[in-house]
Amino acid sequence: MKLCVLFPGIGYHCEKPLLYYSAKLAKSKGYDVIPLKFSGFDNSAKGNDEKMSTAAEHALSLAEEQLSDTDFSSYEKIVFIGKSIGTTACLAYREKNGINASCILLTPLEMTFDSLSHRCTAFHGTADQWAETEPIRKLCRKHLVPLHEYENANHSLETGDTFTDIRTVLDVTEKIDLLL
Numbered sequence: 001m002k003l004c005v006l007f008p009g010i011g012y013h014c015e016k017p018l019l020y021y022s023a024k025l026a027k028s029k030g031y032d033v034i035p036l037k038f039s040g041f042d043n044s045a046k047g048n049d050e051k052m053s054t055a056a057e058h059a060l061s062l063a064e065e066q067l068s069d070t071d072f073s074s075y076e077k078i079v080f081i082g083k084s085i086g087t088t089a090c091l092a093y094r095e096k097n098g099i100n101a102s103c104i105l106l107t108p109l110e111m112t113f114d115s116l117s118h119r120c121t122a123f124h125g126t127a128d129q130w131a132e133t134e135p136i137r138k139l140c141r142k143h144l145v146p147l148h149e150y151e152n153a154n155h156s157l158e159t160g161d162t163f164t165d166i167r168t169v170l171d172v173t174e175k176i177d178l179l180l
Contacts, residue, residue, distance in 0.1 A: 003075040004031040004180070007063060007086030007093075009107075010041045010055060018106050018157060021173045022081050029180050031079070036066050038086070046130060052085075056111060059089035060096075072099050079180060083107060084130060084155065091115035104179055105145070106172070107155050110135050117143040121179055123172055125153025148175060 004026035006014045014023060014035035023033045038059055045051035072078060078101035082090035087108040092115045094101050105112060105122040109131050122145050126133045133149070140147040150157050150168050157172065158165045 001075050002026075002029070002031040002077040002079075003070075003072070004033045004079045004081060005067065005070075005090070005101075006033065006035040007059070007080060007082035007090040008036060008038050009084030009086050010038070010043070010045065012083045012086075012156065013037070016156070017169045018172060019081065019083055021169060022104070022176055025173055025177055026079070026081075026180055029177075031180065032075075034067070034070065036063055036086075038062050038089075041085075052109070052111060055085050056088040056092070059085045060092045063089045063093045067093070072097075078102075079104065081106065081176070082112075084109060087112040088115070091117060091120070102179065104176055107131065107157065108136065110139060113139040113143055113145075117145050120145045121175075122147045123150070123157065123175075124148070125150045125155065125157045125159075127152050127159075128155045130155045148172070 006019050008014050026033050041055050045055045080090035080101045081104040083106040087105040095115045102119040108122050124136050152159045157168050
């Protein structure tokens with residue numbers, strides 16, 4: 001049995017393209033999929049380290065609550081897919097609970113790398129308004145995390161050009177397919 005857990009972002013829920021297609025792909029490959037639901041965040045957290053830290057703790061708490069009945073030992077393969085603040089929650093949850101999961105980090109934040117980041121792959125847009133490119137590059141190099149970059153893409157890996165954005169979702173999904 002295989003399990004895929006989706007850790008959403010502050011404003012990026014599991015029905016948005018990157019997580020929606022990741023879930024659909026995982027299901028097609030035989031994974032049980034658990035899409036977590038996150039809410040109750042302070043919308044003024046961006047750019048404020050203290051509020052972002054509080055948001056990360058809140059996301060972890062929501063994940064712990066929603067995964068409390070999950071028997072991870074019954075799965076032979078586990079993949080966590082996090083988006084934004086969800087990347088901090090998935091790594092912190094994995095570390096705190098000793099879960100043997102690989103992690104896919106969709107638009108990680110700098111604080112994501114405060115937890116152990118082994119067995120991870122990251123995806124980042126070079127116009128991400130929540131995480132600057134050079135610090136993300138340095139952190140990925142430091143922690144040996146493969147990084148896929150999307151030129152001029154924002155925190156949702158979107159550029160504003162519909163066809164470019166569709167190609168990006170396809171590219172991310174194809175790369176995730178190789179990781180599942």
